[in-house]
């Protein structure tokens with residue numbers, strides 16, 4: 001290790017970027033070495049995505065230099081970055097959903113021949129996907145794919161375009177643990193071949209496993225640079241948020257009350273017309289958290305959408321607080337006290353072109369004091385928003401800033417604040433900690449438990465088994481649209497949960513039913 | 515050196531104001547070139563256009579006469595556009611509103627108290643406009659039929675109905691073959707305050723104010739904003755998309771229908787050929803130039819009306835072809851559409867030095 005590292009292939013020096021009301025990056029330095037992985041850490045809104053957007057030509061810095069292979073370069077568009085061999089997979093994907101994989105891969109390439117040889121393109125794509133074990137079908141449409149598959153397409157696109165430096169902005173936030181492992185394998189293979197990567201994540205175990213170097217940003221400033229081997233998760237978490245983080249939340253024993261949510265033999269189709277929910281039956285009581293475990297795409301999305309009135313039930317019964325709510329409109333379910341943290345935050349959770357204050361009011365605006373006789377009170381909305389921004393520590397220059405200008409984690413916090421604030425009986429939380437930093441993850445788990453202690457019923461969908469075990473009271477495992485069994489969270493063990501996720505039923509898995 | 519487009523970090527307030535003004539100047543410049551081709555002096559032309567439209571009080575009242583229907587239809591289509599519902603049927607909504615107002619004025623007035631004739635004509639005309647806009651809305655919401663096509667086709671249907679009536683059953687028998695209905699009884703005339711400029715102006719201003727309040731200060735306006743900007747999220751938040759689109763379009767059509775009522779009750783006092791001179795289409799330009807803001811629509815409408823009136827003037831004076839008016843409108847629309855790019859992007863000039871990274 002002491003053999004004096006070679007010069008870095010990429011250097012960013014003194015990068016500063018000011019946004020209206022926020023200094024997103026302040027004199028940040030970065031070095032990336034050949035064949036290595038650099039993990040970039042920091043709280044939500046610390047400036048990680050901004051720094052990487054600068055590198056990929058999406059944002060121009062106010063000052064600072066980028067030095068690639070010893071030469072100063074100017075990157076003023078993603079195209080420039082591509083020509084320099086820098087490619088980025090963004091926090092929110094940028095694929096065209098009505099096009100196929102192959103079409104997306106060549107989209108925007110200007111050195112292709114005028115008449116496209118799609119056969120050639122497909123062949124090249126297959127070659128790359130075989131080589132890196134990136135399983136994708138060049139002819140399937142993006143809208144048909146899960147997020148994990150879409151991400152593989154994004155990576156494939158970069159390799160196709162000859163990227164030597166890969167930037168991955170929170171790539172694992174939307175992946176299942178299995179998919180994360182696969183991604184790890186792909187990145188390892190690429191670095192072994194001399195490519196380098198910068199990797200943003202909020203998950204400490206991934207930092208330890210994936211990276212060679214770690215850099216930590218805090219409020220736009222670089223606060224630490226270490227070799228991954230010389231640090232540990234606890235220290236990193238502390239560096240990021242400036243305090244110790246409990247990775248496991250404490251909670252009192254649950255004290256269940258009356259039944260709030262009941263599903264009785266519910267069936268539903270997915271968008272392709274295939275059964276997505278098969279005879280799903282369970283109930284949740286007041287003061288109880290039911291976790292839903294399972295690999296994404298096994299009916300979780302349909303389950304949450306059926307309960308919130310967004311998806312049709314083909315047969316079976318949905319009952320909320322004793323009232324039958326089968327196939328009622330979303331508004332009826334909202335009125336019945338159901339809150340919903342949706343899985344796709346940008347598409348379903350916020351209106352990007354409206355202010356943070358408006359977004360925070362999007363459930364409560366119907367009621368006094370925000371509305372009276374149909375007249376809105378902007379002042380009251382503003383004040384309520386100010387309170388929520390403080391309480392949930394949403395980093396925004398002002399309540400009137402449009403939500404689309406917030407960092408990924410702060411968009412998620414905006415949704416959480418609104419839904420937890422508006423919850424009156426049942427909280428449906430799909431991946432609530434997705435994209436949150438360690439501190440915010442800890443506090444959202446606490447908030448969910450606090451809701452439970454307030455007598456709410458909670459349905460928590462997550463792919464993180466540790467999270468499910470530590471937050472929920474009971475865990476239902478879903479596989480191929482069926483509930484394989486419901487177990488007590490306290491006695492559940494990861495192995496038998498894993499078996500059930502793979503489709504083995506409860507009796508066979510050896511768990512005790514509750 | 516090269517010039518690149520850079521996405522703006524925030525939508526600039528200044529750009530929102532400057533872009534329409536700047537695009538308008540670009541339009542004047544382009545039209546100037548066209549005028550040169552026709553061997554006319556652009557400065558002289560613009561000067562006489564200005565005098566023609568705003569030079570004297572009398573000329574200005576004529577400009578107002580054309581501005582009133584543009585204000586109303588501009589506000590009407592602006593509301594639909596906010597929902598990304600491409601209602602290009604204001605023309606038909608206006609015409610059908612005028613037809614139904616004519617029906618009230620001609621055939622009901624003998625049977626109802628005099629004071630009721632005008633209010634009833636206005637209400638009936640608004641309902642007619644609403645109906646005409648409601649058709650594409652219902653088709654879109656229930657069957658996902660493309661609204662652009664339906665609303666456009668309905669323009670022709672409305673115009674045909676009007677023609678069928680004033681050439682046929684409603685034709686004035688004493689009209690010396692002139693295509694048009696009998697003159698309305700005086701009780702159905704909307705009063706004018708100066709020249710031909712009429713009190714419809716008050717309605718237009720009032721509606722602009724009400725619309726502004728609805729859009730910015732009511733629960734419904736809030737929901738419309740959500741639907742226009744992210745319909746998926748709006749529906750997750752419990753907003754009913756379909757019924758809101760239909761209601762908004764009924765309102766949109768009613769406002770355009772009102773414009774038609776004023777055209778027959780205040781200007782022509784009968785239904786006749788040339789009820790609308792493309793106001794419903796010019797309304798699209800008004801709405802965009804006003805950035806869909808109802809209050810701004812009032813001022814933009816006056817500007818566009820000035821252009822129409824001034825354009826007519828120079829057409830006659832300078833002997834330009836009659837189609838010139840339409841060409842002018844097109845030349846105003848295009849720079850504006852291109853200009854809207856600048857509210858989201860800004861130009862950045864990169865010097866060679868910077869590029870080489872010295």
Ligand SMILES: Nc1ncnc2c1ncn2[C@@H]1O[C@H](COP(=O)(O)OP(=O)(O)OP(=O)(O)O)[C@@H](O)[C@H]1O
Nearest residue numbers: 019024044045046047048049050405406407408409
């Ligand atoms: N286009 C923009 N306009 C205005 N402010 C912006 C813009 N992009 C980012 N910001 C602000 O800059 C700050 C840094 O944002 P950035 O997206 O870089 O954070 P991040 O570290 O990636 O956070 P997260 O973990 O939540 O994704 C935030 O306060 C954000 O609101």
Ligand SMILES: [Mg+2]
Nearest residue numbers: 049091407408
């Ligand atoms: Mg980010």
